[in-house]
Amino acid sequence: MSTPEGGRPAHHWCGTMPVHHQMIATRPDYAIARAAIENTTFARRNARAPRRREVVTIPVVVHVVYQQEAHNVSDEQIASQITVLNQDFRAANPDVSQVPAPFRPAVADTLIEFALAGTDPAGQPTSGIVRRRTGQAQFGDDDAVKFSSRGGSDAWPADRYLNLWVCNLVPWLGYAQFPGGPAETDGVVVAYHAFGNTGTATAPFNLGRTATHEIGHWLNLRHIWGDDGDACSGDDFVADTPNAAGPNFGAPTFPSVTCGNGPNGDMFMNFMDYTDDRAMFMFTNGQSERMDAALSQVRASFVAKKVLDGMWAGVAESVMRT
């Protein structure tokens, strides 16, 4: 793990937090980075590290990669996606009022916002939108869309921008990369028909929640069912999301009980489940804490030094160092 911007020491920690067995670890350095991130996340929680109180704004570059003009989403549609993100991550989405009463105390304003980048990597003014016509009729989950040489669009520096690719992604609605992976593929990919809440966005994935979900992964959130198939043994490493079996689809009726999690059941209205856009509308305090942990270390380059200092204030050196 590299030293975060601001000159802080690398926050390795010799804990025992297991790295999830399903993490794709084709690269040893990636597995090592993932372990370090989880160790620090776990250590911050144990140490009751300070929570961030200031809003962090993430600059976003949207790469629109299209063969057919119909997939070349409009500026308006892109703006709608940014608006959705800013509502969802601030618990300012109108449908947050639908959270069932037992789960309302867990609803979190994550204090994270997003804005299209105003400056490009060369320091020039930009709209924060890159449009690339491609010869590729469609893309899969193999990262090709992230490389000009493969018909996509090259990432902007991942320590300064959240890269968001929009393309004809088949059959996925979106996929992400967890923190700690290669910079050249860092970011999220969303299908043109599941992006934003206007234009080509198509029901039931027409409210912009696919990007909310994928960016949750980008900030180190796991699926609420624990990525263990339909079993009850997996964990999302968040305490205030009930243990759940497998993903929920569609728009379930509350309560939906699995894994003995009654009476309230699965938190299927969480952004990190697999329900339809109209059926998901909350992050939890525990998830917010986990995203904070990512912003305190592996995503620290997006946080002002003063804010970062506050996130580590009073935390023992033994937690901050190996």
Added chain:
Amino acid sequence: MNATAAGLPGDWVHAREEDTGGAKVYRPWGHPLPPSRWRHRIELRPDGSYVDHRLGADDRSPRARGHWTVEPGPRIRLRPDDQGEPARTLEVVAAEPGRLVLKDLP
């Protein structure tokens, strides 16, 4: 494989909307289905190999490969190439043109 394998080879995708009684209904890849955040897909190849498109933690579909055989029942036995992965058995509830119904067995 043997004669009871008729109708089993194919590139199958889970049509969960059609599930009944704990059994999972699969349709051929490309069959018109509503969009979904994820659908299980399994390629049962005629040469006895298979590709299991799993659900990844980052929403991708990591592929697990192995070999499949048909056992009395009929049942499908999936033996992963990864020696660390346990074998799985699926009961074939129905195998019709364009429709395969499977049930996980412990």
